[in-house]
Amino acid sequence: MDKKNYVPAYVQLAQILRQRIAGNVYTSGSRLPSESAIAKNFGISAMTARQAIGILHEEGLIDRIQGRGTFVRQLQFTSSSFGLDTLRRLFIKKDRLESSIIDASVRPASGDLTDILQLEAGSNVIVVERLILLSKTPIIFHTGYARADAKSPFVETMLDTDVLTGLLLESNVSSFKKARLQLLPASLNQREADLLQLEKGKNVFKLTHTYFSFDDLPSAYGWFLIAPDQMPLICRMGVWND
Template sequence: MELISDSHVPKYAQIADIFRQRIARGIWAQGLRLPANENLAAEFGVSRVTIRQAVDLLVRDGIIEARQGRGTFITGILKQDRWLKVETTLSDLAEVYRDTSPEIINISESRTDAPLLPEDGKAATNYVFMRRVHSRDKRPYCVISIYLDEKVFRKSPRRFRKETVIPILKDMREPTISSARQTLTIGTADLEVAKLLQVPLNSPVAEVRRVFTTADRTVIYLGEVTYRGDFIRIDMDLRP
């Protein structure tokens, strides 16, 4: 199996991820003895030292166990923990944030312009920028950059700083959200995102861009969210 030679991810980390996928998909079942390091080294075209480094990562995770004189065995089961559903309606999205009650770490806050596209709508006079990390059970699952109309922010600054923004906006009587759109693209984690989400560099991520406007097309909210790829799922009804 060929590895990505020009990737910033070390070869041993790439191999460890392949091992995890084999275990998660049941290709390597619990209790299985792994092939000898020499055989794995030949499969991936690397040294035995690189294979031992990959194995050590999984040993630390409690997924496999090296037994003296017997070999290395699968002792744990990896499940696909895709618990976070990316909703496709504003009401459902607000409920997701209410139900998950994420732990919020605010990284920065400032006043700035929002990076709007021509099709997004009209810019508000000023925006409050907040960059934060959402976690669940101490595990970070998304990094979000929020641009919130400063007039809206001033209505409830304490809540906006401490709580998820979308449920607050959804419940406000003024201003009323007239249009809410989001786009999703698949990307890879850069150095900063990888560090914040605690994933290897270039890991798969889902990038979601959300824009909320009022009746006069003023953008009151722009959210740029990067989700860990191994946490999210999208369910959609396909019209016949």
């Protein structure tokens, strides 16, 4: 470890331990040295060792078992998870991203929407349909429904491209308390296929979203239709150096 390095000692130590796991010095399922042993070996405090171990635990590389010690986590397919990093990376390309509103109107809520948004019978909803383009090529068709309340922050969210992008990039999350996402398979109808410039019946991902206000009411609902080649699902397990 380089004590003159501006990188904190616990971060340096975490990287060293990570490399040892990647290099099979600490094999899958094996027990790591104790925090006191690591501290003595590297000439650091026990607190620094504990912080480094904490980083590896947060990364899912190790397991702490009370009364037994700390062990290198074995690869477990059942505990793997898939994120939306690919979709996130698409929205990072703001300079190449465009949004075109196809429809923005107020309509009576259907029976399904009445249930999803917990509306009274006969209520209206604001409907926004948006086509998102990357370098002039349509990649996502978004449909959103919100309670017909002009004061609701969800109305701004649905109409403002920057706000929508901010939600996906986690830079504007103050307008709702929580959200539920669900990834489903879907097939494009003729209108959707025409908008996305794909063939009718093509299989796509349907990413549904429900936003909840701070009083725990579902205030907006909708979905993104995304071609699988635009959002491959990738899960990384184990130690990666990049």
